[in-house]
Amino acid sequence: MTRTSRVLTVVAVTAALAGLPMTTATADEGGLLRLAHLSPDTPAVDVYVDSVADPAAGQVFPAVGYGTVSEYQSVPPGTYAISMRGAGADPASPPVLSTTVEVGADSARTVAGVGPFADLGLEVLEDDLTPPPAGSARLRVVAAAAGAQSLDVAVPGGPAVATDLAFADTTGYVDVPAGATSVTVTPEGGEATELPVQVAAGSVYSVLVLDRPGGGLTVRAALDAASPGVVPSGGVEAGAGGTAGGTAGSPALPLAATAAGVVLAGGAGLFLLTTRTHAARVPGRHAAGRRRR
Amino acid sequence: MTRAPRHRAMGSRSRHRAPRRTRLGVLRLVLAVLVLAAGAVALTWPAPDPRAAAGTAAASAPVAAPVPGPVVLAEQPAPTAVPPTRVRVPAIGLDSGLVDLGLDATGALQAPTDDATAGWYAGGPAPGDVGPAVLAGHVDSVRGPAVFSRLGELTDGDRVLVDRADGSTATFTVTRVERHPKDAFPTDAVYGPTADAQLRLVTCGGDFDRSARSYEDNVVVFARMT
Numbered sequence: 001m002t003r004t005s006r007v008l009t010v011v012a013v014t015a016a017l018a019g020l021p022m023t024t025a026t027a028d029e030g031g032l033l034r035l036a037h038l039s040p041d042t043p044a045v046d047v048y049v050d051s052v053a054d055p056a057a058g059q060v061f062p063a064v065g066y067g068t069v070s071e072y073q074s075v076p077p078g079t080y081a082i083s084m085r086g087a088g089a090d091p092a093s094p095p096v097l098s099t100t101v102e103v104g105a106d107s108a109r110t111v112a113g114v115g116p117f118a119d120l121g122l123e124v125l126e127d128d129l130t131p132p133p134a135g136s137a138r139l140r141v142v143a144a145a146a147g148a149q150s151l152d153v154a155v156p157g158g159p160a161v162a163t164d165l166a167f168a169d170t171t172g173y174v175d176v177p178a179g180a181t182s183v184t185v186t187p188e189g190g191e192a193t194e195l196p197v198q199v200a201a202g203s204v205y206s207v208l209v210l211d212r213p214g215g216g217l218t219v220r221a222a223l224d225a226a227s228p229g230v231v232p233s234g235g236v237e238a239g240a241g242g243t244a245g246g247t248a249g250s251p252a253l254p255l256a257a258t259a260a261g262v263v264l265a266g267g268a269g270l271f272l273l274t275t276r277t278h279a280a281r282v283p284g285r286h287a288a289g290r291r292r293r
Numbered sequence: 294m295t296r297a298p299r300h301r302a303m304g305s306r307s308r309h310r311a312p313r314r315t316r317l318g319v320l321r322l323v324l325a326v327l328v329l330a331a332g333a334v335a336l337t338w339p340a341p342d343p344r345a346a347a348g349t350a351a352a353s354a355p356v357a358a359p360v361p362g363p364v365v366l367a368e369q370p371a372p373t374a375v376p377p378t379r380v381r382v383p384a385i386g387l388d389s390g391l392v393d394l395g396l397d398a399t400g401a402l403q404a405p406t407d408d409a410t411a412g413w414y415a416g417g418p419a420p421g422d423v424g425p426a427v428l429a430g431h432v433d434s435v436r437g438p439a440v441f442s443r444l445g446e447l448t449d450g451d452r453v454l455v456d457r458a459d460g461s462t463a464t465f466t467v468t469r470v471e472r473h474p475k476d477a478f479p480t481d482a483v484y485g486p487t488a489d490a491q492l493r494l495v496t497c498g499g500d501f502d503r504s505a506r507s508y509e510d511n512v513v514v515f516a517r518m519t
Contacts, residue, residue, distance in 0.1 A: 030468075030517075032488045072488050074517065108488040131485045147362070185364050193364035203424075204486055216362025220369065225486035226424030228417030232402035232484065235475035235511040236429045239497030240408070243433040243442060244508070 031103035032072040032127075033080065036112035037064045038144035038168075039120050040211040044087040045096070045113065052079040052100070063087040067144075067210045069110070069222050077105045082122060084113060097122050108225065110206075115168040116146060127224045128173045128204055131231065137180070138173045138204040141165055145211040145218075148187035153207060155180045156194065161207070164188075173204065178229065183207060185219055197221045201229035377413050377420045377463075379456040380428055380494075385443035394429060402495075404429050408439035411494075417484070420455040421463035421518060425484060425491045428455075432497040432508070441496035445470065445512045453492060453516050465492040465516035472498050472510045483513055490518035 035047050044065040050058040054076075061070060064087075079102050083095035099122040101109050108127035115121050125142075132138045141153045141162035153162040158176045161183070165171055178201030186192040187209075197219075199205070204225040212218040381388045394412035397403045405412040411430035418424030430441035453465040473479055483493050492515075499510030 074489065074519075127488060129486050129488060131481055187364065190364070195364070195366045197366070202486065210367075212362065212365060214362075217364045218367045219364060220367035223423055225488040226418050226422065227486040228414065228424070228427075228484055230396065230400075230416050231480060232396055232414065232416075233400040234480070235473070235478040236402050236404055236495050236497070237507060238404040238429055238441065238495065238511075239432040239439070239501070239508045240435045241433065241501040241503065241506060241508070242435045242437045242439075244501030 030074040031077050031105055032108040033075050033101065033103050034070045034072045034108075034110050035061055035064060035082070036069040036110055036142075037066050038142060038208070038210070039113045039115055039117060040066055040144070040146045042066065042113060042117040042120055045084040046087055046089060046091075048081075048083040048085070048091070048095070049073070049075075050081045050083070051076070052081060054078075060091075067208070067218070067220075069206075069208070072108060075103055077103055079103075082111045084122070096120070099124065110224075112142070114144065114170075121168075123170070125170060125206075127206075129225050131227060132175055132178075132202060132204065134231070135178050135201055136175045137178045137199045137201055139176050139183075139199070139207055140171045140173045140205075141207045141209065142170045143167050143209050145187075145209050147211045147215070148190070148209065148217060150188045151209060152184075152186040152192075153209070154184045154186075155199065156182055156184055178202070183219070183221075185209060185217065187217060195219055200226070202227040202231070374419050374422060375457045375459045375461070376415070377426070377428075377455045377457050380411055381454040381456070382447065382451065382494075383454075384451040385446050387440070387443065389430065389440050391428065402427070402429060404431055405440075408434040411440050418490075419457070420465070420492055421457060421461070421490050423488065423490055425487050425493055426455075427483065427493045427495060429495045432512070441494065444494055444496045444514055445472070445498055447494075447514050453494065453514075455492065463490065463492075463518055465490075466519040467514055467516045469515045470512065471515070472512050474499070474510050475508075478511060479513070482515075487517075492516040492518070 044063045047061040047064050079100055081098060081100050083098040085093060085095050097120060101111050101124045103109055108129055110125040110127055112123050112125060113120060114123045128138060139161045143151055143165045146167055150164045150166050154160045155176045158180055159174055161174045162171045176199060178199060180199040181196060182194045183197045184192050184194050206222045206224050208220045208222055210218045377391050379390055389411040392405050392410055392412045393415040394403055402414055408431035411428050414427040418426045420426040431439035432442050433439045447467050447470050449467055451467040455463045494514040496512050497508035498512035499508055501508050
């Protein structure tokens with residue numbers, strides 16, 4: 001056996017036996033970013049999202065108005081510059097407001113314009129993606145109504161989520177018993193109002209309190225993240241061994257099968273290494289297989 | 294939780310104490326009045342254009358009323374929860390109907406009884422809804438390959454299509470493929486909350502433990518809707 005073919009065989013066999021890496025962290029694993037306009041007296045804005053690493057990969061969200069919470073956008077992990085300009089303003093004009101936000105892989109961030117127009121700020125909210133305890137959901141409150149200088153939000157029979165929360169502030173997440181069907185909102189100087197809100201186990205919500213056109217408050221429960229209400233324990237039994245290398249009780253067959261696998265995999269390895277178009281797909285697995293042992 | 298009530302209690306306590314610290318109290322009052330006055334001037338004086346515009350828009354509202362108006366719930370789209378009917382993965386020639394899956398007596402996800410058909414964990418999000426939708430299928434039977442036998446061949450960027458009961462199709466893109474020992478199953482990564490619509494395909498892999506008649510590992514394909 002020449003040195004090269006031995007190396008190739010080893011690589012191919014390792015790849016065939018290891019099959020898959022135990023864990024991977026691929027570069028294209030994105031994070032999530034969404035935008036919110038939560039400043040009652042600020043006119044609609046165009047929001048620009050620009051990757052610091054790749055300025056060409058910019059996005060514009062045109063005419064985002066008060067109360068809007070965008071859908072999450074999947075973005076490569078990295079730092080993003082968020083700029084707000086008046087709706088229809090020249091993209092080259094200086095932004096009214098700007099900030100940067102760090103988006104990691106498998107994380108979610110909400111960038112929100114908050115507070116009164118006279119004191120407008122861009123806030124980066126960390127959206128919680130950790131699993132709530134069994135049988136629980138998770139709530140936070142975003143006070144985005146100038147009509148309520150402060151407010152209380154609670155789940156009847158459950159914990160308080162917001163207490164004396166000032167306009168433009170956001171609470172941390174609070175675990176609440178799942179299955180709750182309402183939340184109580186009490187603005188300062190007003191009466192408690194119970195609103196029907198379904199709180200599903202395993203889900204994470206932002207309760208937005210907004211100024212209502214014509215007076216009063218509008219409450220909206222935005223779904224931040226969801227997961228199964230009951231999380232299965234452990235893995236899955238999904239195989240009977242029929243392709244594990246021969247039938248049970250005949251040790252010769254698995255060896256033969258492995259030997260056949262070695263030959264096939266070795267051949268495949270040689271073939272793939274000489275075929276450029278496939279080379280891109282295979283090396284990752286070879287490398288991972290080698291890394292494993 | 295504990296902080297807020299304490300904060301409130303402290304507030305009332307200091308109010309009780311105020312008479313004993315009259316001079317400081319007066320100073321505070323003067324400061325507060327000054328701050329309020331400054332705030333009022335700042336709010337009323339320059340009146341920049343956009344705020345003036347906003348003011349006219351809300352002119353019909355009883356702005357001056359000290360008592361807040363009604364508190365109402367915004368109209369929200371009802372959660373869809375359309376069950377999936379088929380899973381198709383062109384890259385590995387997979388095309389299977391889907392049965393609903395539940396949990397066994399130990400709380401583990403039950404694989405489909407038919408090894409030629411994949412299943413959907415009906416206790417979790419539906420494919421296309423926010424959250425991790427989970428599909429499971431056998432890698433093999435005692436006779437040979439089963440529905441998910443080639444799952445481990447998938448790589449980043451491969452497409453997974455899920456047909457849904459309303460006739461629509463949700464398209465997912467594979468982001469990573471992992472293999473884990475069953476006794477170290479990555480429960481949080483597989484079932485933990487996600488902010489977008491994601492998909493997991495789970496089957497068996499690794500070495501087959503003949504005495505336990507069980508594979509030692511699970512292969513998990515992670516995908517997100519695109």
